[in-house]
């Protein structure tokens with residue numbers, strides 16, 4: 516048996532840098548077409564924003580063996596499309612029985628969670644807060660602050676991501692919008708299949 520070597524890595528809270536990352540991906544603004552309610556605002560922003568990286572992930576994958584873990588960081592840019600805060604595409608795990616944890620490093624945001632029955636839960640993510648994503652819950656992170664939102668995640672190596680579930684449901688049941696002051700509030704997504 517060839518044992519996987521233990522590792523440690525420094526994680527930088529301000530910019531999410533993970534020194535031993537061996538994987539990374541970036542999402543550009545243009546990749547998120549159709550995600551936001553206000554398509555007109557999206558189109559208006561597109562010329563200026565198209566190529567900007569709105570979130571990026573760095574992760575460490577030792578192996579894809581069941582029982583192993585993937586850990587990494589996400590950095591999300593602040594901003595809004597119309598009234599709606601910048602968010603990740605969101606997903607359920609392909610092996611939906613797999614859970615995940617998020618640990619806030621800097622910035623302010625929330626994790627929007629939806630159960631297969633359509634229950635909606637929200638948990639804050641900020642420095643020092645651990646959020647547990649139970650098995651089966653669809654999850655999406657949202658930057659509700661004015662600075663980058665940076666957090667650490669851990670999930671099973673064989674969990675995978677089903678990004679299509681949100682598309683098939685025509686979005687998550689709730690949208691995260693500005694409350695008109697400095698905060699956020701939830702708003703029904705009328706397009707969601709959960710309402711039809």
Ligand SMILES: [Fe+2]
Pocket residue numbers: 606608615654670
């Ligand atoms: Fe996940």
